[in-house]
Amino acid sequence: MIKRNLQALAQRRLELSPAVALLGPRQVGKTTLARELAANRPGALVLDMELASDRAALAQPQLFLAAHRDRFVVIDEVQFAPGLFSALRPEIDADRRPGRFLLLGSASGELLRQTSESLAGRIAYLELAPLAVAEVLDAAAPDLGALQSLWLRGGFPLSHLAADDEAAYVWRQDFIRTFLQRDLPGMGVRVPAETLRRFWTMLAHVQGQLFNASQLGVALGGAAHTTVARYLDLLVDTLMVRRLEPFLANVGKRLVKSPKVYLRDSGILHALLGLATVRDLQGHPIAGASWEGFVVEQVATQLPADAQLGFYRTAAGAEIDLVIEHRGRRTGVEIKFSSAPKPSRGFWQAIDDLQLERAFVLAPVPRRYPLSEKVDVLPVWDVAQALPNAG
Template sequence: MTEEPVVLLEGPSSVGKSTLLKSLADAHNAEVIDLDDLATRDAVLADPGLFMAGTPPVCVDEHQKAPLVLDAIKAQLNKSTRPGRFLLAGSTRHCALPQTAQSLTGRLNRITIYPLAQAEIEGHTSSLVATLFSSPATAIQAPTPKTTRDEYIQRIAHGGLPMALERDARELSNIRQSAMLPRLLGRLTSQTAQVLNIASAAADITLDERIAATPKLHIIDSGVAARLLRLTPEKLARRDATSLTEFGHLLETFVVGELQREASWMDGIAGIGHWRTHDHDEVDLVIERDDGAIIAFEVKAGSRVPGESFSPLRKNCVTK
């Protein structure tokens, strides 16, 4: 807020955006314009320019419910682009809004708010990602955690997000074939921690698509993934082949989510992604810093890791 004229807090529903927005507003003696409130929304839609011309910082919650406020903000920025003028929050990704609502591209700083990491839930301040970048020897020499398989299962299945995905997505005016959404979510969730095959998912639910890319898919919250797949802790604890495979996929999604949250706390992160070659060598997660330093992760659910499992990690480091 000391550098940018507009800061946008975005992320899943109920992840804590409104709480953070209210806290920041209180710190600046500002009021929050809550567009979830119908009366407030109607008043803002009637005269968005009036509300956006208020004393900075102008704080707007659920901004996507009245996209006209973005045009009003743009008009204000044409007069002055001093830092800290607007603080927005919303459950919809800014790039998913209609084109007319993307008028602030290049003028705002987008901050993704993720679910709480395990360290936050437990009240710890440690960060594995930060330690691996700053002092890898310290991380390697750390004692082996005593977390049991059953404890991992409980944490994976618990999650922290409500089942509000369908409701939020339906509020986007440009969502087409919305009747397919529940089936699509379930089908995509079944591919978590796997290379995404859009064509296969679309064909299974008879959805029109033209995308051919194959990134690796991870559901943002392992608890949501478990519920969409109807996987209870009891099912994940079974020793049959299907349950072991499902546990492996959800464990990887859980770990990747934890590492992504930690990386989001740091400055200087150039990119986070999955590494895969045409020869099918792959590394589950690679995090790269601006200076070219990288850390790579391979997630295994078994109690032992054979030596060949490290081969892709070595190739990744040589390639980088």
């Protein structure tokens, strides 16, 4: 079993807050992590809202929760029980000791809306992403084959740990089918599964590009841009797609203001594009954009909760893939799919525009080395060195 980096942070949040919401896509390992946390709490109660028996047990939530007030309660797939949040508020107010509830959910947007209305000031939020490089590789002795496998298969544990690449590919195809045909309808989504699969595949083809709803609408047979935006919201809310907003700095330049879109898991991206092996991937035009999205997620999942992440691009061509702002400090990150990366002139111009103290180039290189006085090239397993809390 792979120990998740989030486990220690989840434990700390449970020591401070009456309720913790652990968000993440289906099959990412939330239930496994929750059971690890529950194992340290005698008498813990684990309920799954996909099970009719557990939903029946919570048919009268105020009575049930009050009767189990002395127990640590885990409620899995809580988005299937939206009425539960109004019952949690008075129960938490009756006993505000920390570590009472752990809520697991797969639809972040809806959960955040529901809990912000009912549980403001009573709940902490954490997100469990697919497996990261830091959870799979030993930074002291990194295995490049393991890195390549993680990039190809993605970070869903059952895909990553599959017996071979073919088994991993089949698992991801099954995951996509189940997600579209069962999970989304179970959340109340009424868009045809085939329509959403086409849209998801279109996003895979434009990985890392600026989102153009009108253009995608034409490709979807004339769908309105508002409809396309709604489809994007669905995939963002279910944590399958990252919408990366531009960093709108006051630099006196004409800035690009459309967001970029990335499929958050590289393995799902490859499955949608029919790429089952490393050979398939390396010979495909999407390889560079796939690597970029893979590295974006390595950065995003390790950021401090109060950090801001965006990209910077001007109409004149200044550009940097990621800008991190944290407590008054800005750091730039450029991502290159090259063993000898050479940033463009636009990268250096972006450093000047934003007056960055430090910038990094993340690339598939074996070791760190400097490009200039304030720009270093880093291997992806050293991504923590590019983050604001690295000092």
